[in-house]
Amino acid sequence: MSNLLWYPGHDLSLPNIVRAENCHLYDSDGNVYVDLESGVWSTAIGHAHPRIVRALSDQAARIAHTGFCYSSTAVEEAAQEILSLLEFDQGKCVFLCSGSEAVEYSIRATRQIEQRPLLMTMTDSYCGSYGSAWEKREDEWFCFDWTKCKDCPHAIECNDKCEHWSTIPFSNIGGFLLEPGSSSGFVRFPPKKLIRNIVERIRRGKGLIIANEVTTGLGRTGRWFGYQHYDLCPDIVAIGKGIGNGYPVSVAAFSTTVASRLADKPLPYAQSHQNDPLGATIGSGQRADGSNCIN
Ligand SMILES: Cc1ncc(COP(=O)(O)O)c(C=O)c1O
Numbered sequence: 001m002s003n004l005l006w007y008p009g010h011d012l013s014l015p016n017i018v019r020a021e022n023c024h025l026y027d028s029d030g031n032v033y034v035d036l037e038s039g040v041w042s043t044a045i046g047h048a049h050p051r052i053v054r055a056l057s058d059q060a061a062r063i064a065h066t067g068f069c070y071s072s073t074a075v076e077e078a079a080q081e082i083l084s085l086l087e088f089d090q091g092k093c094v095f096l097c098s099g100s101e102a103v104e105y106s107i108r109a110t111r112q113i114e115q116r117p118l119l120m121t122m123t124d125s126y127c128g129s130y131g132s133a134w135e136k137r138e139d140e141w142f143c144f145d146w147t148k149c150k151d152c153p154h155a156i157e158c159n160d161k162c163e164h165w166s167t168i169p170f171s172n173i174g175g176f177l178l179e180p181g182s183s184s185g186f187v188r189f190p191p192k193k194l195i196r197n198i199v200e201r202i203r204r205g206k207g208l209i210i211a212n213e214v215t216t217g218l219g220r221t222g223r224w225f226g227y228q229h230y231d232l233c234p235d236i237v238a239i240g241k242g243i244g245n246g247y248p249v250s251v252a253a254f255s256t257t258v259a260s261r262l263a264d265k266p267l268p269y270a271q272s273h274q275n276d277p278l279g280a281t282i283g284s285g286q287r288a289d290g291s292n293c294i295n
Helices: 050-062 073-085 099-113 131-135 192-204 226-230 256-264 277-284
Strands: 017-021 024-027 032-034 092-096 118-122 141-144 173-178 208-212 236-239 250-254
Touching: 050 277, 073 092, 073 250, 073 277, 092 099, 092 277, 099 118, 099 131, 099 173, 099 208, 099 236, 099 250, 099 256, 173 192, 192 208, 192 226, 250 256
Parallel strands: 118 141, 118 173, 173 208, 208 236
Antiparallel strands: 017 024, 024 032, 092 250, 236 250
């Protein structure tokens, strides 16, 4: 009998896994399985990847955890690496522990600097397992059903002549959270023209664009980030899953402009493991010799 609480709705089909390597799982009876899902879409470069194992063990032996009042060069270097990948060179980021946390932090940061009551996302966005983005209360979120736009013959420019578009309360919306290609249990891609029209309208109103790259980031769609398929530059990016390759680390990253707006209105958020060197080192793919293996 297991003493663990499990997420309901999933059968525990392999209860005795003892180790994993690349895409293979090995159980205590000597059976070998192919992990076609990379765990929860997380071990992007394979289980027990030698470079990650080395980075993890070397950094753990040096220092795994710091605290609110001291930092480490490993974390600063990891931050530069992530920010340069995002082309947020003068921006800021924070290392956290799960995709849900990176999304929630991004949302809190948005609300910290944006006064309008609503944020917009799609009805099928997953966002995370707790918090405002999971709850999507009507007084905080406007959720748009993009499936009606899928086969729209007029989608070149969305405007108020479209009754579906005209339901969007843009004047009350301070930001748009895009999941570029992933949503609750499916992998679907909202139409590029629709997304570009929404982004253009939000930007005209000086709102923020937040990309949830927890599932689509770090090369999983053939580009470094899913938003690149939409030719847009977000203000805030949440990254998770593949960045830790199985280790629980995530990142919320902010453009230069957003970072300077946050400097004026710092976000009070205390979590014991934020910006820990161990997670940051794994997240940046640092090799033990100090060179970088993210490319
Ligand atoms: C699009 C998306 N956002 C956020 C999350 C939450 O990430 P985590 O499960 O690491 O908290 C997930 C997880 O599946 C996801 O698919």
